[in-house]
Amino acid sequence: MIEVADLWFTYPEGTIALRGVSLRIGDGESIAIMGENGAGKTTLVKHFNGLLKPQKGTVLIDGVDTREVSVAKLAKKVGLVFQNPDHQLFSSTVEEEVMFALKNLGFTSEEIKERTNWVLKFLDLEKYRERSPLSLSGGERKRVALASVLCVKPKILVLDEPTIGQDAKQKRKLGELLKKYQEEGNTVIVVTHDVEFASKYFKRIVVMAKGKVIADGPPNKVLTNPTILNESSLTPPQVAILSYEIAKKINNFPKDIVLFNDLLQEVITRVKR
Amino acid sequence: MSYTMFSAFEFKRKDTYIHNLDPRTKMFMTLIFMTVALLFTSIVPLLITFIATLIPVLLAKSVKEWLSSLKGTTMLLVFILVINSFVRDLNFAVAMVLRLIVLITAFSAFFLTTHPDDLAQALIQMKVPFDFAFALSMATRYVPTLAREAQTIMDAQMSRGLELQRGGLTQKIRNLIPLIIPLIVNSVRRAMSIAESLESRAFGAIKKRTYLYQLKLTKGDFLFLCFLIMYFVTMIYLKFYFPFTTWMEWKLPL
Amino acid sequence: MVLIEIKNLSFTYANTEEPAIKNIDLTINEGEFVLLTGPSGCGKTTLCRCLNGLIPHFYNGEMEGDVIIDGLNTKEHPVYELAQKVGLVFQDPENQLVSLNVEKELAFAPENLGLPREEIRKRVEETLQLLKIEHLRHKAPYELSGGEQQRVAIASVLTLKPKILVLDEPTSNLDPKGAEQVLKTIKKLNEELNVTIILIEHRLDLILPYTSRVVLMDKGEIILDAPPYEAFCSSIPEEIGVDVPVSIKLYNELLKIGMKFNKVPLSTKDAAELLTEVLK
Numbered sequence: 001m002i003e004v005a006d007l008w009f010t011y012p013e014g015t016i017a018l019r020g021v022s023l024r025i026g027d028g029e030s031i032a033i034m035g036e037n038g039a040g041k042t043t044l045v046k047h048f049n050g051l052l053k054p055q056k057g058t059v060l061i062d063g064v065d066t067r068e069v070s071v072a073k074l075a076k077k078v079g080l081v082f083q084n085p086d087h088q089l090f091s092s093t094v095e096e097e098v099m100f101a102l103k104n105l106g107f108t109s110e111e112i113k114e115r116t117n118w119v120l121k122f123l124d125l126e127k128y129r130e131r132s133p134l135s136l137s138g139g140e141r142k143r144v145a146l147a148s149v150l151c152v153k154p155k156i157l158v159l160d161e162p163t164i165g166q167d168a169k170q171k172r173k174l175g176e177l178l179k180k181y182q183e184e185g186n187t188v189i190v191v192t193h194d195v196e197f198a199s200k201y202f203k204r205i206v207v208m209a210k211g212k213v214i215a216d217g218p219p220n221k222v223l224t225n226p227t228i229l230n231e232s233s234l235t236p237p238q239v240a241i242l243s244y245e246i247a248k249k250i251n252n253f254p255k256d257i258v259l260f261n262d263l264l265q266e267v268i269t270r271v272k273r
Numbered sequence: 274m275s276y277t278m279f280s281a282f283e284f285k286r287k288d289t290y291i292h293n294l295d296p297r298t299k300m301f302m303t304l305i306f307m308t309v310a311l312l313f314t315s316i317v318p319l320l321i322t323f324i325a326t327l328i329p330v331l332l333a334k335s336v337k338e339w340l341s342s343l344k345g346t347t348m349l350l351v352f353i354l355v356i357n358s359f360v361r362d363l364n365f366a367v368a369m370v371l372r373l374i375v376l377i378t379a380f381s382a383f384f385l386t387t388h389p390d391d392l393a394q395a396l397i398q399m400k401v402p403f404d405f406a407f408a409l410s411m412a413t414r415y416v417p418t419l420a421r422e423a424q425t426i427m428d429a430q431m432s433r434g435l436e437l438q439r440g441g442l443t444q445k446i447r448n449l450i451p452l453i454i455p456l457i458v459n460s461v462r463r464a465m466s467i468a469e470s471l472e473s474r475a476f477g478a479i480k481k482r483t484y485l486y487q488l489k490l491t492k493g494d495f496l497f498l499c500f501l502i503m504y505f506v507t508m509i510y511l512k513f514y515f516p517f518t519t520w521m522e523w524k525l526p527l
Numbered sequence: 528m529v530l531i532e533i534k535n536l537s538f539t540y541a542n543t544e545e546p547a548i549k550n551i552d553l554t555i556n557e558g559e560f561v562l563l564t565g566p567s568g569c570g571k572t573t574l575c576r577c578l579n580g581l582i583p584h585f586y587n588g589e590m591e592g593d594v595i596i597d598g599l600n601t602k603e604h605p606v607y608e609l610a611q612k613v614g615l616v617f618q619d620p621e622n623q624l625v626s627l628n629v630e631k632e633l634a635f636a637p638e639n640l641g642l643p644r645e646e647i648r649k650r651v652e653e654t655l656q657l658l659k660i661e662h663l664r665h666k667a668p669y670e671l672s673g674g675e676q677q678r679v680a681i682a683s684v685l686t687l688k689p690k691i692l693v694l695d696e697p698t699s700n701l702d703p704k705g706a707e708q709v710l711k712t713i714k715k716l717n718e719e720l721n722v723t724i725i726l727i728e729h730r731l732d733l734i735l736p737y738t739s740r741v742v743l744m745d746k747g748e749i750i751l752d753a754p755p756y757e758a759f760c761s762s763i764p765e766e767i768g769v770d771v772p773v774s775i776k777l778y779n780e781l782l783k784i785g786m787k788f789n790k791v792p793l794s795t796k797d798a799a800e801l802l803t804e805v806l807k
Contacts, residue, residue, distance in 0.1 A: 036702045037673055051428050072434045080432040086462065087422070088429040090454035100451070104434030134458065137568045148433060164699055165618075167567040167729065169768025193702045233704035238732045238773040238795050245799030250806050260773060264780050270806055271786065284627075286665070390627050414627055417669070466622040469576075472585050473615040474636040474684060478607035485634035485647050 001026055002048060002156065002187075006057035009043055017043040019211035020057070027155070030182045031189045032198035035208035036233035041191045044208070045158050048189075049078040061156075076105055079154030083161040085145035089133040094125060094144050097133050098151045105152060119151040123177065139170045156187040163194045175201040199223055199237045199258040207232050224256040239263050284388055290493065291333035292386045296395035298494045299383050302329065305501050306379035309508045310372050316364065317521050318511065319371040325504060326375050329382045342381045343374065350374070364524050389413035394488055403482055411467075419460070426455045530691060530723055531555040531578065536592035538573060538582055547573040548747045551592070557690065560717045560724045560737055562755070565744035566768045571727050574744070575693050578725070579613040580606045597690060607639065614684030616694040620676035624668040629660065629679050632668075636687045650686045657720075658682050658712055674705025678712055685716075691723045692716060698730060710734055732772045735759075736794040743769065756791035774798035 002025040009018040017040045025031060033041050046052040047059045050066040059066045061077060082088060091097040098119055102112045120126045123143050128136060133144045142165070150157065159178075163171050171194075179201055182188040192198055198205060199219040207215040207228055215228040222228060224240045236244070240258045243266075247255030253270075257263045286292075291299070306326050313319050330339045350370050357366035393410035397403055430451045431437075437448050511521075536551040548570040555561060563571050576582045580601040583590045594601040597612045617623055626632040633651045642650075655661045658678055668676055677697050684692070694713065698706035710730070714737045716722040728734050741758035743751035745767045751758055758764065759775040771779070774792040778801075781788075786805070792798035 036704065046428065049432055051431060070436070071431045072436050075432055075434045080429075082425065082429040082432070084425075084459075086459050087426045087455055088433065088451075090451045090458075100435075101433035104436070139567050152434075165567070165696075167565075167768060168770035169566055172768075195703060233702045235703040235707065241795045242773060242777070242799055242802075245796065246802050246806065249803045253806070260776065264777060267777070267781070267802060267806070268784060271781075271784075286667075388627060390631055410627075411625060414625060414668075418621065463622055466617065466619065467625065469581060469585065470615075470617055470623040471625065472581060472606050473579055473610055475607035475610045475639040475687060478605075478639045479641045481641055483638050483641050483644055483647065485631065485638060485644060485651065487644070 001060075001062055003060040003063075004044075004047070004057070005060075007044070007047065007054050007059060008056035009040075009047070009052060010055060017211055021208075021211070021213055022057075023206065023213060023216070025156075025187060025189065027187060028182065028185050029187050029189075029204060030179070030202045031187075031204045031206060032202040033189065033191045033206045033208060034193065034195070034198060034232065034234060039208040039232065040211040041208055042160055045080065045160065045189065045191055048074075048156065048158055049080050050074045051080070072104065075101070075154070076152060077154055078156045078158065079149040079152055081146050081149045081157070081159045081162065083164060085133075085138075085141040088145050088148060089141060092132055093130050094128045094133055094136075094147075095120070095130065097144055098147050101148060101152050115151045115153065118153075119147045123147050123150070124173075138165050139167070142166065142170075150181070154186070156189065157181060158189045158191075160191045161193070162190055163192060163197050171197055193234075195223060195234055195237045199240070207234070220256040220258045223258055284385060285335070285338060286388070287334060287386075289333050289386075291329050291335075291382070293493065294386075294497060295488050295490050295494045296387045296391045297399065297488070298490065298497055299329075299387055300395065301498065302501055303379045303383045305505050306382075307376060309505065310375040310379070312508065312512050313372075314365065314368055315522060316368050316371065316525070317523050318508075319368055319375065322508070323371055323375050323378070326378045326382065329386075330378060333382065333386045335381075335385045338385050339378065339381045342385070343377060346373075346377055367525065391486075391488070394484065394486055397484070398488055415463075418463075419456075422459055423452070423456055426452055426459075429455075528557045529554055530557045530597050532593075532595040533577070534593045534595075536577060536594060537590070538577065539589045540573075541587040541589075543588075546747055548577075548744075551749055553742065553749065553752070555723060555725070557723055558717070558721045559739050560714075561726070561740045561742055562731070562734060562738040563725055563727045563742045563744065564729070564731070564769055569744040569767075570747040571744055572695055573747075575615065575695050575725070575727065577601065578691070578693050579615050580604065580609040581615070610636070610684075610689070611640075611687045612689055613691045613693055614681075614687060614689035616677075616681050616684060616692065616697050618696040618699050620673065620680045620700070621668070623680040623683065624676060627667045629663045629666055629671075629682075630655075632679055632683045633686050635683060640687075647686075650688070654682045654685050657685070672705060673701040674708040677701060677705070677709045681709070681712060681716075689722070691725065693725045695727050696729070697726075698728065706730060707733065710737075713737075729770070731770060732774070732795060735772050736797075743767070755793055760791060777802075 004021055004023040007018050007021040010016045021044060035041055043052065047054060047066065050069060050071045053067050061074060066074065089097060091100060095116060098116050099112055102115055120129060123146060125143060125147055133141060136144065162174055166174065175197060178188050203218060205217065205219050205222040206213055207222060209232045214231055215222045223236055229236060237258050239260050243257035243263055244255045247253040254266065257266060309322050330336060350373060353373060354366050354370050357369050389410050393406040396406040435448065435451055533551050533553040537546050537549040539546040551574065565571055576586060577594050583602060584606050596609055599609065601609060624632055626635060630651055633654055634647050637647045637650055655664060660678055660682060663671060663675060671679065698709050701709065710733050713724060713726060717724045735755050738755050741753060741755050742749055743758060743763060751763050759771050764771050774795050774797060777798055778792055788801055792801050
């Protein structure tokens with residue numbers, strides 16, 4: 001469980017990135033943190049594994065204050081995957097890349113082997129085991145970067161902009177993998193601009209603007225609210241626009257559908273009636 | 274940490290007399306302040322020099338920025354103070370610290386108020402080849418980007434349990450590998466990508482390039498240059514022809 | 528008028544075995560708005576690089592076939608000459624903005640050509656006005672939002688007055704509002720100045736209503752080249768993993784249950800109108 005209470009953070013050059021954020025994330029949740037560039041999303045998630053320590057307020061991970069433990073210690077519980085895979089890949093093979101975190105965190109060689117095998121299988125990377133990560137394509141590198149954090153099996157997995165540079169198929173695959181990992185009882189948190197991805201795979205949307213949380217709720221409530229979207233430079237998902245436009249003309253047609261299949265079912269039942 | 278160090282000397286756009294001076298005028302200014310600082314070794318004349326150097330900083334309304342660049346060098350200043358008081362005496366040590374402060378102030382007064390692109394343009398008009406001037410302006414343009422990138426790489430690897438302080442000396446050096454390799458790989462990728470974009474904008478099309486801006490010395494520049502020369506002549510006179518009066522040789526009451 | 532003519536083009540990068548693109552034949556007329564899409568690694572970016580001569584002049588490798596841009600064969604003309612016909616805009620604005628002020632950024636390309644100062648000034652002013660970015664003129668890249676940065680990047684190639692604009696995923700790094708601004712700018716250039724557009728883009732929902740043609744690539748080859756309503760009604764996009772816009776996806780599903788419509792909805796707005804009719 002993550003408990004953030006009245007968190008403030010200012011960068012040395014004077015930018016106030018967080019202005020009193022309070023947030024509670026329970027075990028096993030699936031959350032998308034959204035908002036425009038510079039809203040403070042990345043600054044917030046860097047507090048989850050102690051890369052940044054609160055200047056005011058507190059961040060508790062399972063009751064432990066992040067100020068009192070090292071990043072390495074928190075890394076066992078909170079895995080943070082950065083946006084650009086090239087900021088972390090450096091090993092000569094994919095296998096070594098994955099083993100790096102496991103070795104740093106002091107797992108036994110038995111466990112290292114087992115977890116490496118598990119993660120390569122889970123992310124469909126077995127065929128690249130001996131390849132150099134740098135020789136892989138962008139989408140594959142992104143999966144290796146994910147593997148290099150996921151191997152620890154963190155109870156809380158955080159991904160910063162995981163869909164940038166991914167095509168539709170890769171996004172779908174990623175969305176499903178994250179869903180699977182979450183359904184095994186883990187918390188999955190993404191920071192993203194991608195309204196389509198967020199509305200499809202995540203149950204709770206946290207919207208940030210100018211260092212504050214301005215909305216927090218299910219996709220169909222948050223991503224269909226014009227005031228919230230306007231304040232955060234987001235646009236509604238296409239399905240929501242469609243449902244909203246239809247609802248304007250058709251009596252009691254729901255105006256907050258965000259999932260394609262829900263919309264399709266709604267239309268079909270009405271047509272058949 | 275690294276980020277603040279770079280931002281201390283970073284140019285900030287403001288509309289003041291000093292900001293609007295020609296970079297060549299300001300280059301001359303820094304050169305004169307440096308020369309004068311190197312002429313003297315006692316406290317009082319260096320104090321006068323320091324006050325003179327402070328004038329452009331005040332006129333540029335950049336006191337805050339100047340202080341933060343000084344703050345970045347505190348360690349160095351303390352080091353110089355300690356070493357020199359051991360080697361010579363406290364008087365000399367204080368003078369040397371003052372001299373360094375003058376040098377830093379002279380450089381800040383230049384870099385805090387001069388747009389890097391204007392600097393490049395000034396160099397070009399001083400007959401420095403375009404490629405060189407352009408490389409310089411690109412370097413200043415991308416320093417903050419690289420600093421930010423280095424920070425992100427460090428964060429990413431720490432998130433994978435890397436502890437830089439762990440182990441003996443060889444281990445500590447080995448700890449840097451996960452930082453250095455991504456930094457190199459990214460810089461090369463970035464360089465390729467920048468080169469591609471430059472090519473696509475006709476970079477290097479012909480030898481004789483034109484420039485949108487052309488720097489011109491204005492009345493303000495000439496006025497400032499006059500003051501500089503007057504100041505320089507006075508200081509030279511003080512140094513070589515004017516027998517130092519007692520107050521100029523004043524020492525700390527120890 | 529034919530502006531781009533690609534004949535039997537293949538290219539293999541140095542130190543690789545598989546060709547990145549092969550057997551490409553493509554003819555594009557002045558004023559067209561072409562959406563180029565396909566799964567990642569399909570060769571879209573390589574094709575873009577062939578259009579302004581970065582291939583074969585900047586990238587090493589083996590090139591077969593010909594690319595003729597407004598009468599110039601790319602093999603015989605240097606990049607700076609082709610750059611005046613084809614403006615290329617890339618994904619990451621950070622790597623395209625090399626000056627510390629917008630005006631200078633816009634002047635950079637014409638300066639490289641050695642144009643007279645008055646002409647450069649004129650082009651810079653025109654472009655600032657056209658893209659409505661006059662207020663940004665003295666700003667440094669890091670003072671701009673992502674959408675503004677990318678519009679400046681577009682402006683910085685427009686000062687070469689190219690007839691063709693090629694944009695390689697220009698909105699990937701942007702938030703939705705920034706992306707919308709950039710796409711609107713592109714549409715405006717096409718409609719008002721008749722600039723020929725070749726756009727690689729994943730946000731099909733927003734851009735499809737503007738496009739006149741969809742070119743789909745997979746594994747280095749063009750596998751489909753058709754008007755938008757035709758391209759997305761076929762099953763090919765789904766098969767190669769390209770997202771189908773919601774409006775067309777819904778249309779396809781409703782066809783399956785036996786409903787009939789007299790036109791294909793290309794935009795969400797079209798789809799809303801169509802469905803409102805049906806549901807009334």
